[in-house]
Amino acid sequence: MSAIDPTTGPCPCGRTDRRDKPIGYALCCGRYLDDFENTPAPDAESLMRSRYSAFVLQRAEYLLATWHASKRPASIEFEPGVKWLGLDIRSRSVLDADHAEVEFVARQRSSTGTATRLHERSRFVREGERWYYLEGDLQHPVA
Numbered sequence: 001m002s003a004i005d006p007t008t009g010p011c012p013c014g015r016t017d018r019r020d021k022p023i024g025y026a027l028c029c030g031r032y033l034d035d036f037e038n039t040p041a042p043d044a045e046s047l048m049r050s051r052y053s054a055f056v057l058q059r060a061e062y063l064l065a066t067w068h069a070s071k072r073p074a075s076i077e078f079e080p081g082v083k084w085l086g087l088d089i090r091s092r093s094v095l096d097a098d099h100a101e102v103e104f105v106a107r108q109r110s111s112t113g114t115a116t117r118l119h120e121r122s123r124f125v126r127e128g129e130r131w132y133y134l135e136g137d138l139q140h141p142v143a
């Protein structure tokens with residue numbers, strides 16, 4: 001089993017550059033996760049990606065800090081043994097300067113080997129310089 005350190009390897013969120021090469025964690029979500037105070041994610045998609053990476057890295061404090069206060073849970077429990085397999089951003093829409101939606105599919109495998117697709121349309125709101133996750137609607141497969 002190869003131990004890949006997500007903090008030095010490609011970003012867990014899977015973002016690629018213009019030439020389709022994976023962007024490293026430190027240059028991608030790491031900027032926001034590791035310097036929350038000074039480096040807010042600049043747009044809803046970047047925040048969405050950084051929250052996915054925070055799930056992969058089990059960074060509960062980042063997830064809570066980027067959750068809008070009106071919807072923020074008291075705490076976050078990570079399901080043991082879950083392996084996140086990838087993030088796919090399906091669409092992003094900017095509704096106005098302070099509201100945006102991102103639709104994504106995140107894939108995971110549970111400790112018992114069950115694969116799950118989480119398909120969600122998430123709503124984000126900006127307050128000052130910072131974007132927050134507000135809430136999401138799970139998208140159920142049609143067939």
Ligand SMILES: [Zn+2]
Nearest residue numbers: 011013028029
């Ligand atoms: Zn990233």
